[in-house]
Amino acid sequence: MVKVTVDGIVVDVAPGSSALQACEAAGKEIPRFCYHERLSVAGNCRMCLVEVSGGRKPVASCGFPISNGMQIFTDTAVVRRARKAVMEFLLINHPLDCPICDQGGECDLQDQAFGYGADHSRYRENKRAVTDKYLGPLVKTVMTRCIQCTRCIRFSTEVAGVPELGGVSRGENLEITNYVEKALTSELSGNLIDICPVGALTSQPYAFSARPWELKRTDSIDVCDAVGTNIVMQARGASVLRIVPRINDEVNEEWLADKGRFVVDGFRRRRLDRPWVRVEGRLQPASWADAFSLIATRLKGVPGARIGAIAGDMCDGESLMALKDLMGMLGSPNIDCRQDGARYDTSRRDFYTFNTGISGIDEADALLIVGSIPRQEAPVLNARIRRRFVDAGRGKFPIAMIGAPNADPTYAATVLGEGPDTLAKLAAGELPFAEVLANAKNPMIIVGHGALTRPDGQAIAKACWDLAVQMNAIRPDWHGFNVLHTAASRVAGLDLGLVPGPQGRDVAGMLGGGVDVLWLLGADEFAVRDIGPDTFVIYQGHHGDAGAARADVILPGVLYAEKPGTYTNTEGRVQRAFRAVMPPGEAREDWRILRAFSEVAGRKLPYDTIESLRARMAQAHPAYGQAEHARLGAADTTAPQAGSVAVAATPFYPVIADYYLTHAVCRASPTMETCSGIYVRPAIEAAE
Amino acid sequence: MSTQLTAPGGAEPTHFAFDAESEQQIAGILAKYPPERKASGVLPLLYVVQKQMGRQTGSAWIPRIAMDVVAERLEMAPIRVYEVATFYLMFNTKPIGRYHLQVCTTTSCWLRGSDDVTAACKAATGIKAFGETSADGLFTLTEVECLGACANAPILQVDDDYYEDLDGPRTLELIEALKRGERPTPGPTIDRMSSAPAGGRKVLVDDAAAKPQGQG
16 A cells, blocks of 8 residues: 555555545545546546645646655645636636536536636637537537547447547547447447536436436436346436436446436336226226226136236336235236246256356456347446456457357457357367366356247256356356346346246246236236237236236336335345335335235235335345345356256347337337337348 | 538548558558557558549548548547547548648748748639638648748648748749649759758858868
């Protein structure tokens, strides 16, 4: 450690730190625009000037390395004057349009001008104006406001891995641009809005909606993918107006994928806000009591084996538990949370979770991805892989993929093959990458749903596990077997036992008249049209999508923004979300609907409060009673069951056809629809 | 000033490929860099592009499509090539005339009469202001910063050649010669050798008789 004195305070900082980091360690706030903790140091805004002992002029602290015994002064007359001068230069060409700028109230330039700005401008020349750039439907640009900190260039190049932004021309004429009129091709582009310190890059869908001080902030969890990104719902009145990420270094650092951020305008559209019942083929509005009694009547005399339930991909743990218990009360073994038909051995938790952990990627030194395109299935996790790839240096983090030959993963990955036969070759040591894996200390294998949703999914999972054991990736201090989920509710569903019981039917078995009564809990992503014509369908959910269209009774549930809930991400990390807004109309929290119905059906569920329900969850699976998530190795290398289907030779297929339209909420969102039209459909049409 | 995204008037070509002469130059350039650092070759490769465009179309400029070709050849992101190409004023990102007249107007040249050179250029070509191309498409007039030949001020750089010690009439003469398709010998346009004194030697004149001219 290096001893540094900052304004008389002695601090110990790690060697190689910058003066700015030393100042922060001493609790001194240093103004900055270009410096960002998670990006490389550019040192071009000059706002972070400090004085250093022995130096003749102020230095930019962000890029100034510390040395032992160094004395830093952050608040001298020289520093204040220098920062004031820098600010004056920055404001020369910055427009005075704060009243109509969306960044107002959360603008670094505005805040710091308060401390270092002059009360008037001495500049008498013409101001510079810059034409706005087109960066796609999500990021709005007002380039005259740009102070050229280059954070966006560094973010797109370093974190997102799509080097599409740059600074062209020079001096007075320097402009941040993509040069060609083209939408940014990143699933992380929304983060540009957060890192831009001024109002140059703002949110297009959120434009002119609200001021930051009007918004009520509620901590929540993103359910658009299985990463469990920590988010903040920002609401005014009854509407969530925007979603921004919350820092959690273990999960998402400070990034959020575009779908999780911009899905918000689907929250109030196509909502189911009252119960409906089908009368003579048409859905009619009904009361809760009528809807419940109709279901109870229909259920009378139906044996448990003829009742089924399918849980959707965005459900909270509480409603999953309640559904599981309700089906248990009704004597039904037919319950499934795997709409996509994925196959897992659920006897051990590490057979179906991302055991290395998202933060564990930082310690890995080789990676094999099987049947997954992480860039689409979990963009934030993909950024973590990319960061590891960049940090490790050239060739130090070799990555190979099986399947997805045409996907650009944003890092250099060798495509070994397209199907499971490549996996066998790898295990037999026939491919050069086998040696790379064998020599790696902490190798990782990621198995995706491109593999697990096949009939032979379990056999492939076993093959991957065996390969992991073979290269010593499963040991008490390291677990290199990872399942990358795409559905936010999947791990919770598997934990809480939402898989068919003995003689129970899975999703495919419940279709085609396999059951007489089918309860859909937010389930829209399976072949709804294959439900038997005589099956009585109850749809409990928040959006009028495929499931609701087929339903005989609709029970209006609520969105993840409208209920407190427990979500388990692909790592098996249990996280809590809180209620940001009240649900519309007569919609109710899902577990309360199930609890209320159980009483009407005469089989009352034994919990009246969310606390007692959570106690029930902790009883069902110990992870739900623990406060902390721990990454664990495994001493037991017994492989998961291979299932009854032998490995087929067919190539893996991508599990996500359209990143922007994967669930009912984004299908209701105009922004996601626009994105799909710009990013995905042209590619699909070109392929045809 | 705003960044030009595409060349005006539909001049942006839809296709660019290196010709045999360029390929030969590129092979020589890339041999200088380790393969994993070949992006270092971006500057010389952009010059190759500009030269080739000059040969092929008579207008030495770099269209965007050619920057993409360079990016692909050097395995770098296209935006990184755009950044370099737009940073250096020696690269023309818009079509120019056959002859690129670059007048130095920095202090030394200005004091020595670059205003006359500029006026002569404008008069001879019909160009109204810096940055414009003449109506016949032969000349583009550009104002440049110090060309580093102050001893021979004022200077007019035509493409790669320096024409030095100019004044108005000699500039007119030069441009007329260019119009006729001639390329006068570059260098001083007055009686001097390189930056040596005009009219011959001024010091050590006694030795001049003893030794033959040119060895002093």
